[in-house]
Amino acid sequence: MTVTVDRVKCACSDCVCVVSVDQGVKRDGRxxxxxxxxxHHAKGDGCHHAGCKCHG
Structure with missing residues (x-):
């Protein structure tokens, strides 16, 4: 059996966004x-996606 994952939760621990594996920003293997x-929200900005209030 093969399972293909095409969407994952953002690797930011405070973020609630789900992102496409192909469209996500890949950094440090995440x-x-x-x-x-x-x-890691170096400037204190959130991801600006509707409903998400993450700031790292």
């Missing part, structure tokens, strides 16, 4: 929904 999450 998949994030945005550059802000992938950069």
């Amino acid at each position: 998949i994030y929904c945005s550059d802000e999450c992938a950069g």
Whole structure:
């Protein structure tokens, strides 16, 4: 049996976003929904997706 995962939760622990494996930002072997999450919110900005209030 083969299972194909095409969507995952953003690797940012505070983020609630689900992202396409193909469209996500890949950094350090993990998949994030945005550059802000992938950069660990260095400037304090959230991912700006509707309903998500993450800021790292």
